[in-house]
Amino acid sequence: VLPPEIRFAAATVLHRLFLCFSTYCYYDITETDGVSTNELYHSVQLYLSRSASVAATRLSLSRGLNSSAFTFGLSSHDRLVDTFRGATATWEHVVTQRQAQTFSWRPLPEEKRSFTLRIKKKDKPLFVPAYLDHIMDTATELRRRSQERLLYTNSRGSSGGIESRGFPWESVPFKHPSTFETLAMDPERKELIMADLRDFTEGKAFYEKTGRAWKRGYLLYGPPGTGKSSMIAAMANFLGYDVYDLELTEVSTNSELRKLLMKTTSKSIIVIEDIDCSINLTNRGPKKPPIDSPSPSPEDSNAASPKTITLSGLLNFTDGLWSCCGSERIFVFTTNHVEKLDSALLRSGRMDMHILMGYCSFPALKILMKNYLGIDDGDLDEKSDLVTGLEAAIDEAEITPADVSEILIKNRRRDKRAASAELLETLKARWEKRRKEGGKKSSGDGMEVEEEEEEKRALDSPKESGQAMEGRNGKDEGAL
Numbered sequence: 001v002l003p004p005e006i007r008f009a010a011a012t013v014l015h016r017l018f019l020c021f022s023t024y025c026y027y028d029i030t031e032t033d034g035v036s037t038n039e040l041y042h043s044v045q046l047y048l049s050r051s052a053s054v055a056a057t058r059l060s061l062s063r064g065l066n067s068s069a070f071t072f073g074l075s076s077h078d079r080l081v082d083t084f085r086g087a088t089a090t091w092e093h094v095v096t097q098r099q100a101q102t103f104s105w106r107p108l109p110e111e112k113r114s115f116t117l118r119i120k121k122k123d124k125p126l127f128v129p130a131y132l133d134h135i136m137d138t139a140t141e142l143r144r145r146s147q148e149r150l151l152y153t154n155s156r157g158s159s160g161g162i163e164s165r166g167f168p169w170e171s172v173p174f175k176h177p178s179t180f181e182t183l184a185m186d187p188e189r190k191e192l193i194m195a196d197l198r199d200f201t202e203g204k205a206f207y208e209k210t211g212r213a214w215k216r217g218y219l220l221y222g223p224p225g226t227g228k229s230s231m232i233a234a235m236a237n238f239l240g241y242d243v244y245d246l247e248l249t250e251v252s253t254n255s256e257l258r259k260l261l262m263k264t265t266s267k268s269i270i271v272i273e274d275i276d277c278s279i280n281l282t283n284r285g286p287k288k289p290p291i292d293s294p295s296p297s298p299e300d301s302n303a304a305s306p307k308t309i310t311l312s313g314l315l316n317f318t319d320g321l322w323s324c325c326g327s328e329r330i331f332v333f334t335t336n337h338v339e340k341l342d343s344a345l346l347r348s349g350r351m352d353m354h355i356l357m358g359y360c361s362f363p364a365l366k367i368l369m370k371n372y373l374g375i376d377d378g379d380l381d382e383k384s385d386l387v388t389g390l391e392a393a394i395d396e397a398e399i400t401p402a403d404v405s406e407i408l409i410k411n412r413r414r415d416k417r418a419a420s421a422e423l424l425e426t427l428k429a430r431w432e433k434r435r436k437e438g439g440k441k442s443s444g445d446g447m448e449v450e451e452e453e454e455e456k457r458a459l460d461s462p463k464e465s466g467q468a469m470e471g472r473n474g475k476d477e478g479a480l
């Protein structure tokens, strides 16, 4: 009989041998790593919870406060198989009781929990670290989706100095109900914008490869009440991003603007509403920087006007070196007067996509009727007088979606038919009024059409949009 030390040594050697010849290798990811919690453990848990709901037989369930999603977890010794780039990873959740523990309610966990990852040795280069990165990224994403998002603002009731509390942004939970589903606009254009956003979020590799900062700019323009703010909310809800609503009038210098930018997180939408009102874009005269030269250094601009924020400061904000601290940023500017904006702001690369939010069209009207009156496409008889009447009247009435919404809200308790008829009456009255107002308007119509066409071009090829806009500014009306 062998003495215990030798038995132990033999077992160790055998175990080592076994590991050498085994085709697998194992990684233990424990819940606590010494004293601090192991971030990877929680990420793995979240990551696996995605597929656990279908594959495993016994699950633990949880739901965080204010979260809208349930989280599944693996029970002890349950296994789950995941694949990554064609290779297989087997996960096991291992829960062991801590030794020599009497039952107690102390906060120290009496179980030791860990995940064991088993992969083939030959797959090692594939899994470490790419797979682990993938897990961390997915988990971050899941966390973001299940969590409440935030709406940040830099505006202060009193002008108590923007840095007085260290963090220049204040936040509230962001719960705007607007989505692309409820947004009234032509479905094809909506689809284009959604595809663009999707491309952007999935474009990490592309942006790295091309050496571009991972950001995108959208300019939303159009009359009041056409859904610009609703569109921003829809974008945020679609992507699951936080929103930073930047009040430019509260910012007094360019460097303050830069500090604000530095304190924003990745995966966020930075919004400047009514950009033509918040910064004086016409009054700059000779100080306006040439489009392609780099903006002056902050010292220069500060010397020139110590207490103003300049166009160059704003351009730096969206386009300069600082704009890429953090990544996955979306800039959205809105304006009611696109013609007032400086062409430097409109050139491509700064605002990648120019989106016209125009008067309500018939496809947009159908979405509003569905939202407010519950009238589905199937309920509409395309040949009926009511529907053809609406289709003709809506374009001529030049009415904003906000005004249509008002009419529909007023009539939402009536039956669908009566409410639609009432809407038609109102539209016709508006049409009539517009016609009476005279021929002056007709040239305006022409502009609208051209803008629409331009808009389509802008949507088709964002690169051209800046030039298209500039071109139009220089063109006279004779072309119409």
Ligand SMILES: Nc1ncnc2c1ncn2[C@@H]1O[C@H](COP(=O)(O)OP(=O)(O)OP(=O)(O)O)[C@@H](O)[C@H]1O
Residues within 6 Å of the ligand: 182, 183, 184, 185, 222, 223, 224, 225, 226, 227, 228, 229, 230, 231, 336, 357, 400, 401, 402, 403, 405
């Ligand atoms: N395209 C739209 N789809 C759905 N609802 C809309 C749309 N446009 C406007 N509305 C409704 O009208 C209201 C005002 O719209 P919103 O605030 O988005 O307009 P806006 O274009 O931002 O106007 P402003 O230029 O004055 O800021 C919203 O609460 C929304 O209910």
Ligand SMILES: [Mg+2]
Residues within 6 Å of the ligand: 228, 229, 230, 273
């Ligand atoms: Mg608005």
